[in-house]
Amino acid sequence: MTTAAAACLVTVACGGDAADANGKTQISISTFGEFGYEELYAEYERLHSDIDIVPHTTGQGGPYHQALFTKLGAGSGLDDVVAIEEAHLPEALDKSSRFHDLREVGPAEVSPGRWLDWKYQSAVDKEGRLIGYGTDTGPLAMCYRKDLFEKAGLPSEPDEVGELFATWDSYFDAGDTFVANSDGVAWFDSAAQIFNAMQNQLDVGYFDRQDRLTIESNAEIRRNWDTVTDAVNRGQSAGLVAFSNEWNSGFKQSAFATKTCPSWMLGVIEEQAGDELAGEWAVTSAFPGGPRNWGGSYLAVPTQSEHAEEAAAFAAWLTAPEQQIKAFKAAGAFPSQVEALESPELLSATNDYFGGAKIGELFAEQAKTIGEAQYKGPGDGKIQENALAPALQAVEQGASADEGWQQFVASAKQIAS
Structure with a gap:
């Protein structure tokens, strides 16, 4: 392998030639992390004998998106299909x-x-153009x-913990009880992970629809800040940076008892x-403040x-219901398509690690x-990662x-400017 070819494999995208040596059209695609697409690429080539798929995969989403937008601004270097995280x-x-x-x-x-509907509409720009397939x-x-809950005297079965997770108030109250009876184990992993879940439940986020920063004007954001930092000061947080080595080790070391x-x-x-x-470990549908979405991606051209x-x-084929079920089975990527969400294959899926939980349903x-x-304004993700978390x-x-x-506030203003 040449040096240039080796470098190509670790970048976000290297672009595709018009045709390969066999006269086939090359379609390049860049993704990050694990989409569950490896077998689907080969299947698409079998179904389309005139197409060669050229995949480029990057491990971490942060560096991936930084490189993607750099190449977007430069006007060159991007693949034919690019994944964009929510x-x-x-x-x-x-x-757009x-x-x-x-x-x-x-x-x-x-x-x-x-x-x-919410998945589709999130990728529609202000002029009504659709830039990504979900x-x-x-x-x-x-x-x-479950075991840590039992030791602290809390109910532990999924159908018993609903009251603990009914609201954020009840969640943090249960955290006080847990910390008082847990011999040094924290209630949650990271203040930022809790705050992000609460933030996503607000009607208005970091930006209004005119792309004005709302952090200082939206009292609910400050209220969530005070609630989470009060819990930190009461010893509920393990203080771990999500996806750091210490956070990874925290699961094995039983450093915390709950996880969004x-x-x-x-x-x-x-x-x-x-x-x-x-x-x-157990999982329950009970979630403080009601369900919201956190994560997922889009394929854009x-x-x-x-x-x-x-x-x-x-991209349309990859995001069809049939392929989304295959991606779910391969990598746990949960579908966004209505038909896929009603599939018996999905609804019957269980997870032995989590006690046989019916995770599909x-x-x-x-x-x-x-x-x-x-609504997410420009810089929303950067505010979450580079202002809120630090x-x-x-x-x-x-x-x-x-x-x-x-x-x-100061960091968010700098990003928004």
Whole structure:
């Protein structure tokens, strides 16, 4: 392998030639993490003998999106199909003219009714252009350690914990009881993870629909800040940075007892907690404040692509209900398509690690009850990652709640400007 070819494999995208040595059209696609698409690429090639799929995969979503938007601004270097994670979709919508309108270049039979309404509408720009086909979703549930609950004198079966997780007030009250009886184990992993779940439940998020920053004007954001930082000061947080090495180890070391659980988090817990804790983790549909979505992605076709219609057809096929069920079975990517959410294959899915929980049925019901998606303005994902999380971490490390708030506001303003 040449140096240039090796470099190509670790970048977000290297673009595709018009045709390979066999005269086939090459369609390149860039993704991050695990989409469950590997076998689907080969299947698509079998079904379309004139197409070669050229995949490029990056491990971490942060570096992936940074490189994606750099290439988007440069006007070159992007693949024919690019994945965009929900948190970074607002930035893509802000640059929507650089993506094809999939209503124009995509297959005519692909209608909005394929997806849950909130999933479809999230990828529509202010001019009504559709820039992304929805892939997976992240309907929220709550995961918790049954054995640690029992030791602290709390109810532990999924059908018994509803009262504990009925509201955020009841959740944090239960946290006080747990901390008082848990011998040093924290109630939750990270203040930022809790705050993000609460933030996504607000009618208005970090931006209003005129893209004005609302952090200082929206009293609910400050109220959530005060609630979470009060819980931190009462010893409920393990103070771990999500997806850090310490956070990963925290699962195995039983550092915390509850975890906000979008559907994709189950695989993370199983991987990090290990076989010895199988059956000790449980999942329940009860979630404080009601279900919302956290995570999921879209497939877009940049205007840079020389094969827009072929790329859109490929993206449409990958996001069809049949393929979404296959991706769910391969990687746990929970579908966003109405037909897929009613599939017996999905609804019958269980998870032995979580005590045989009926995860297909549980998360399908959560997904169906999610209302209108919260509007996300440009920079929303960056505020979450680069302003909110460091500010809450500062509080977890000893800064006062007011000091952390001022850091949060200042960083958010800098990002929004």
